[in-house]
Amino acid sequence: MTIVRLVTASDKPQWLVLWKKYLEFYASTGNKAAEHVPDTVTNTTFSRFLDDSEPMACLVAEDESSKTLVGFAHILWHRNTWAIEDKIYLNDLYVDENIRCGGVGRKLIEAVYKYGDEHGMPTVYWRTQEFNHRAQLLYTKVGIRDGFLTYKRP
Numbered sequence: 001m002t003i004v005r006l007v008t009a010s011d012k013p014q015w016l017v018l019w020k021k022y023l024e025f026y027a028s029t030g031n032k033a034a035e036h037v038p039d040t041v042t043n044t045t046f047s048r049f050l051d052d053s054e055p056m057a058c059l060v061a062e063d064e065s066s067k068t069l070v071g072f073a074h075i076l077w078h079r080n081t082w083a084i085e086d087k088i089y090l091n092d093l094y095v096d097e098n099i100r101c102g103g104v105g106r107k108l109i110e111a112v113y114k115y116g117d118e119h120g121m122p123t124v125y126w127r128t129q130e131f132n133h134r135a136q137l138l139y140t141k142v143g144i145r146d147g148f149l150t151y152k153r154p
């Protein structure tokens, strides 16, 4: 059975393994930034997850019997001119490739929704690459498309 919980400091070695695989996944899709995430960024990101004053959190999926981490959801939250409460952005989602299509990705997203409800941030949104059809198989079940396109500074 897989449970989802907030990350702790002692999870770092296992989280790091998944994080590297996640960056490799993105690098394999042609994302150059994923090839060059420096260790200082990785370490800062992880320490921010543990810092209550930072608007970021990491939920990890753990196989209860083996105590192995099998996935993560990284979230951050921010102000919104259209509402009083902050909204959550799901920045990263990853499930170990050996256990995909077993419902863990869904569990992670549902845990993000629960986290949002418990912290007064019911709005959750995220992006995906248009060719990431596998992720979209999950997203169409747990979310709706909002019709916005993303642009960035060249």
Ligand SMILES: CC(C)(COP(=O)(O)OP(=O)(O)OC[C@H]1O[C@@H](n2cnc3c(N)ncnc32)[C@H](O)[C@@H]1OP(=O)(O)O)[C@@H](O)C(=O)NCCC(=O)NCCS
Residues within 6 Å of the ligand: 025, 093, 094, 095, 096, 099, 100, 101, 102, 103, 104, 105, 106, 107, 127, 128, 129, 132, 134, 135, 137, 138, 141
């Ligand atoms: C995207 C990702 C997180 C999904 O995780 P997962 O654990 O495989 O997802 P789940 O098993 O919870 O959900 C998959 C859903 O899609 C469905 N699905 C998966 N493969 C399918 C297929 N080939 N045909 C039809 N439906 C399929 C499943 O039935 C499931 O729906 P259900 O919960 O109603 O049964 C995982 O594939 C991953 O980590 N990919 C690499 C990184 C990535 O792309 N991250 C997202 C970046 S935006």
